Amino acid sequence: MSVKYETVIGLEVHLQLATNTKAFCGCSTKFGSRPNSQVCPVCLGFPGSLPVLNEEAFRFAIKTALALNCRIQELIKFDRKNYYYPDLPKNFQISQYDMPLSYNGFVDIAAADGRRKRIKIKRVHMEEDAGKLIHPKGENYSLVDYNRGGMPLLEIVTEPDMNSPQEAYDYLTKLKSILEYLKVSDCDMEKGSLRCDANISIRPEGEKKLGTKVELKNMNSFKGVKAGLEYEVKRQVSVLEDKGKLIQETRLWDAEKGVTASMRTKEEAEDYRYFPEPDLVPFVVDKNEIEKIRETLPELPEAKAGRFQKEFGLSDYDAGVLTSQIDLADYFEECTKLYPDAKAAANWLMGDIMAAVNARNININELGLAPAALVGLLKMVDSGSISGTMAKEVLAEAIETRSNPEDIVKKNGLAQISDKGSIEEIVKNVLQKETKSVNDYKGGKKTALGFLVGQVMKASKGKANPVMVNEILKKSLGE
Amino acid sequence: MISYIKMKTIDDKTVKHVAHLARLELSDKELKLYSAQLASILSYISKLNEIDTANVPPTSHALTTLKNVFRKDILRKSLETDEAIKNAPASEGDFFKVPQIIESTDRVQDEGK
Ligand SMILES: [Zn+2]
Numbered sequence: 001m002s003v004k005y006e007t008v009i010g011l012e013v014h015l016q017l018a019t020n021t022k023a024f025c026g027c028s029t030k031f032g033s034r035p036n037s038q039v040c041p042v043c044l045g046f047p048g049s050l051p052v053l054n055e056e057a058f059r060f061a062i063k064t065a066l067a068l069n070c071r072i073q074e075l076i077k078f079d080r081k082n083y084y085y086p087d088l089p090k091n092f093q094i095s096q097y098d099m100p101l102s103y104n105g106f107v108d109i110a111a112a113d114g115r116r117k118r119i120k121i122k123r124v125h126m127e128e129d130a131g132k133l134i135h136p137k138g139e140n141y142s143l144v145d146y147n148r149g150g151m152p153l154l155e156i157v158t159e160p161d162m163n164s165p166q167e168a169y170d171y172l173t174k175l176k177s178i179l180e181y182l183k184v185s186d187c188d189m190e191k192g193s194l195r196c197d198a199n200i201s202i203r204p205e206g207e208k209k210l211g212t213k214v215e216l217k218n219m220n221s222f223k224g225v226k227a228g229l230e231y232e233v234k235r236q237v238s239v240l241e242d243k244g245k246l247i248q249e250t251r252l253w254d255a256e257k258g259v260t261a262s263m264r265t266k267e268e269a270e271d272y273r274y275f276p277e278p279d280l281v282p283f284v285v286d287k288n289e290i291e292k293i294r295e296t297l298p299e300l301p302e303a304k305a306g307r308f309q310k311e312f313g314l315s316d317y318d319a320g321v322l323t324s325q326i327d328l329a330d331y332f333e334e335c336t337k338l339y340p341d342a343k344a345a346a347n348w349l350m351g352d353i354m355a356a357v358n359a360r361n362i363n364i365n366e367l368g369l370a371p372a373a374l375v376g377l378l379k380m381v382d383s384g385s386i387s388g389t390m391a392k393e394v395l396a397e398a399i400e401t402r403s404n405p406e407d408i409v410k411k412n413g414l415a416q417i418s419d420k421g422s423i424e425e426i427v428k429n430v431l432q433k434e435t436k437s438v439n440d441y442k443g444g445k446k447t448a449l450g451f452l453v454g455q456v457m458k459a460s461k462g463k464a465n466p467v468m469v470n471e472i473l474k475k476s477l478g479e
Numbered sequence: 480m481i482s483y484i485k486m487k488t489i490d491d492k493t494v495k496h497v498a499h500l501a502r503l504e505l506s507d508k509e510l511k512l513y514s515a516q517l518a519s520i521l522s523y524i525s526k527l528n529e530i531d532t533a534n535v536p537p538t539s540h541a542l543t544t545l546k547n548v549f550r551k552d553i554l555r556k557s558l559e560t561d562e563a564i565k566n567a568p569a570s571e572g573d574f575f576k577v578p579q580i581i582e583s584t585d586r587v588q589d590e591g592k
Contacts, residue, residue, distance in 0.1 A: 019552050020552050020553070020554055021552050021553065021554055021555070025555070026550070026553060026554055026555025026556075026557075027554075027555070027557045028554055028557065034560055034573055035560065035572075035573035035574055036560045036563045036564055036573050036574065036575070037557065037559070037560045037563075037573075038557050039557055039558055039563045040555070040557050040558055041558075044558075044563065052548060052549065052550040053548070053549050053550065054549070054550060054552050055549035055550065055551055055552060056551075056552035057552070058549065075539070077539040077540070082500070083500075084500070084501070084502050085580065086575075086577040086580060099539075134574070135579060139579070140578070140579050141569075141576055141577060141578055141579050142576075142577050142578075142579045142580070143571060143572075143574035143575065143576055143577075144574055144575040144576075144577055145573070145574060145575075146563075146575070271496075271500055273497075273500065276539040276540065278540065278541065280540075280548075281540050281542060281545045281546050281547070281548050282539055282540055282546050283546060283547050284546050284547060
């Protein structure tokens, strides 16, 4: 008898806010600079230095909290989270403990059955990032770069509301989409500006009590999060099926080996001895101020998808895909301003163009194909000057060589012959030459038509509009 | 000052734990002394519990009238790398150099777990 298990997942996302300067000092947040060149007495924790909160970081935080449907704390204070580790020059991290900036929000995702599923957000709070440690191989020391130390972070924590690795993936995709709309972070996982840890446990179906939870770290892509969670589900089920006991621990995802491994460290409960940060005064955002910030919220993915369906007659699915990334949504909308057939534009975008974007792992704006250029291509298809098949080839070349589709068509003389007179002329010549086939056709051998079409296409070097060739041929043959 | 000794000491284990979290090594003698002193301080502070604060809002900061102190998101000059690491006990290239921490394994041994 095998027991069925239910998976329970909660996620914790750390987001670097895209401010010019750090959370509590005027040092730059630029990525990839010379080590320890973006540090000052404040972010190095020198005695006598005082932190002062970055107004823009605070505004970004409130904006994000509102977009995630959170309630804003009436009195916001900061706390010190104390622990000794060399990536923290002060031996504490300025964070928020019992009065986080915001709480009780939610994000809706599309569940497996197509309905919406609400993932509750427990809290969104501000904190500062730690420095970066480098461990030279075979040495007994570490090197520290504090450029990242003190960068403004948001920690976004969900309730354990997800029941499959796929749901966790869907939540992250949706969250990232919202964050990109807000333009509060570049959300680049490779640079570490968006990081995700997971809590995962399983329990027999129907059981109310949560199972033993494992904290999963070291996933550096959304696919990694999903793969790591999938591995954990299997591992935990097999432990329980072998009558084993799960232990509460932190495990690291090893993307190369495709396994999770125990960190075997946190033997004792974490003891951070939080207390209020006395160097920062409290923050109170009054209702008017909150409303003012709320007014600066952009149209978010769901609202935009709804509008795309209504305004352009797109399907639920298409609207969802096109609004999943703000750049894609903006690109599409730009196309619709220049071109009436939104559905056709959507199809091209979601087909060949997204394929090219994904294959290159870039953003649509980096493709080098302006909306006007795409529209130019669509118009050439509509007017019959190129065929749909040819358009695909032209598009591929336009992307490859970063040139304008219309220029490619002109330069290579690809324009289809859709001029009735010209085609009639070619047909006349072909019929004069191919008397045998003409007689065959008239004698009832209908397949001869295909041969004649082929001859006309050949004579036109493939440029004649095939639909017109067919029509004109049939007419000339007396049908 | 003699009174420390007479006070009921807080748990030695707690003091040892807190000392470990702060990366302080205490001899047995120090442990006894600090346990007694901390007990005294805690007992003194606990006098505050005698006040009825049921209707007093929590105070997180000494300056109760001061709030919302921000700075604009404007770049200020950082220290030069050489300047930043000049006073470090050890450095290598552009980096601060620290003993490698194998997280918590030392802690486990310390406490004989
Ligand atoms: Zn700084």
